[in-house]
Amino acid sequence: MISGKLDQLGPIDVSSIARSDSLIAVGLGEIKVSRDPSAVLVSFGLGSCVAVCAYDLTARVGGMMHVVLPYCSNKDSARKFPGKYADIGMPTLIREMENHGAMRTRIQVKIAGGASVIHAATFDGLLDMGQKNVVAVRTALESESIPIVSSDTGGHKGRSVWLVVGTGGMTVRTASGATVYP
């Protein structure tokens, strides 16, 4: 998957991003939006979860959603964690971005995550949760007619994902290295 690329790029130093003064952590099921171009949104340690990184370069608005599950099964939980479910989280993310001055037609998206950390075929429904999340995120974006510019999904390794609001650059780090999606 990304290992070939890693060899070409060599080790990437993420410390400049990771030490940014305006680091905004996006936890399980959260949606965070910022209009500070120097802000960096980050989701740490994604396994089957998916980080949806959305940005409008003209308005310089960026948002991140930390998706845990594909479809909403619990409305109460969704009120508390609007980004928990891919299907109902996506419209919320876009609305939040619009509220911060983004224009729907200019929004672009990068996604990362959706790994299956467990290899053993013991639990059908759970094992492909990563894959299910990725499919649900793609479907939700399609129905909003928002394009996916880059994606770094699947595999068996956990990821941390950073989005630089001002540039729309996404950095993905795994245990073995990092990849930048400018």
Next chain:
Amino acid sequence: MDNRVADITLNKDEMRLWGSLALQGIDNAMSGLATMVNREIRMSSLSLKQVPASEAPDLVGGADKMVIGIYLAFEGDATGHLMLVHQPDVALAIIDMLLGNEPGATRDLNEMEQSALGEMGNIIGSAFLNAIADALSLRLQPSPPEVILDMAGAILDVAFAEILQQTDDVIVAETSFGTSDRQARGTFLVIPSFNFLKVILSNAGVEK
């Protein structure tokens, strides 16, 4: 639908029950380890908590910290799974014990260390689950344990994917243990699946 969120919340009696089972499980796991290393291993603490899922990675150092996970699925009278998570420091200390090294000698996880770790995971995981199955006279057939080295958040996602369909909290047991001359300090989390907790409580006579 509305009461599902509260479903997993354990009252005092249920927490005490899960605590006593977790204690038996960990005890059994420690005897298994003791047999493996041919030394006495004592548990120095056990605490039970119900925490928001988003805070659970902090118990093992943070979502992006490398940790070691042991994942066990089971079937039989019930299906479910169990996740044991601990910090690499703890694992390295245990490997020192397992391989008879000086404390602090193991610093990396190479092939031999990983294999020792897999063996340890095997023993801890199946001993833990078997103790609980025995205590409740349940037939639970554990899968071969899977040992994973990855970021805490990524490993915990495996357990969360099931639990968070029902609730936003997870039940964890935290413990530390060691031999008489050294302690494997650090956190050792045990996270039962939603199904597992339900099975345990109903088989112990607590209706859920």
